[in-house]
Amino acid sequence: AQTVTQSQPEMSVQEAETVTLSCTYDTSENNYYLFWYKQPPSRQMILVIRQEAYKQQNATENRFSVNFQKAAKSFSLKISDSQLGDTAMYFCAFMKRAGGYNKLIFGAGTRLAVHP
Amino acid sequence: DAGVIQSPRHEVTEMGQEVTLRCKPISGHNSLFWYRQTMMRGLELLIYFNNNVPIDDSGMPEDRFSAKMPNASFSTLKIQPSEPRDSAVYFCASSLYGRDYEQYFGPGTRLTVT
Numbered sequence: 001a002q003t004v005t006q007s008q009p010e011m012s013v014q015e016a017e018t019v020t021l022s023c024t025y026d027t028s029e030n031n032y033y034l035f036w037y038k039q040p041p042s043r044q045m046i047l048v049i050r051q052e053a054y055k056q057q058n059a060t061e062n063r064f065s066v067n068f069q070k071a072a073k074s075f076s077l078k079i080s081d082s083q084l085g086d087t088a089m090y091f092c093a094f095m096k097r098a099g100g101y102n103k104l105i106f107g108a109g110t111r112l113a114v115h116p
Numbered sequence: 117d118a119g120v121i122q123s124p125r126h127e128v129t130e131m132g133q134e135v136t137l138r139c140k141p142i143s144g145h146n147s148l149f150w151y152r153q154t155m156m157r158g159l160e161l162l163i164y165f166n167n168n169v170p171i172d173d174s175g176m177p178e179d180r181f182s183a184k185m186p187n188a189s190f191s192t193l194k195i196q197p198s199e200p201r202d203s204a205v206y207f208c209a210s211s212l213y214g215r216d217y218e219q220y221f222g223p224g225t226r227l228t229v230t
Contacts, residue, residue: 035217043223046221047218098172099171100171101166101213102217103161104219
């Protein structure tokens with residue numbers, strides 16, 4: 001069974017600093033997608049970044065980047081130059097093929113607080 | 117595009133009452149997902165529709181839950197009768213079939229059953 005583990009329930013960082021959120025997953029599949037979603041207090045689920053497993057290059061989106069280690073099944077999110085607006089829950093998710101469609105499996109989340 | 121629209125944003129009801137949550141997917145999207153978010157279980161998929169047909173309802177917790185998609189622009193999730201343990205945030209998401217890696221989430225409905 002596929003599982004997604006986020007071992008850090010809470011993290012905090014000073015504004016303008018860099019923070020890394022951890023995520024590990026378990027799968028026997030070779031081709032899959034990994035995601036980081038942000039959920040601010042508004043509850044809206046916002047896609048931050050997506051990584052395709054067959055791509056060795058780490059995905060980046062402005063201040064957000066990932067460290068994808070396929071052999072170790074690790075997918076961490078680095079937020080550079082943290083901003084107050086980055087305060088949110090962050091969910092790591094794995095997409096698996098199930099019954100002809102792609103199913104998202106979410107981790108438990110990491111609550112990030114950015115302090116001024 | 118307005119994005120995925122859900123209504124109501126908040127719902128408070130008494131145990132035993134029927135609750136109906138509504139979702140309008142992004143125009144042109146033919147895949148629709150209902151998720152539930154709770155503190156205990158996190159985010160979990162309840163049901164998946166493709167071209168208005170339920171494909172996977174294995175995540176629906178019990179017979180009190182039902183979902184329909186009468187047309188491409190509307191879906192409902194109904195709980196009858198509701199129980200306090202159904203209190204959660206319910207999300208609807210849509211995507212283009214074959215591009216499920218780009219799921220767009222609605223703002224969610226926070227349901228409280230007292």
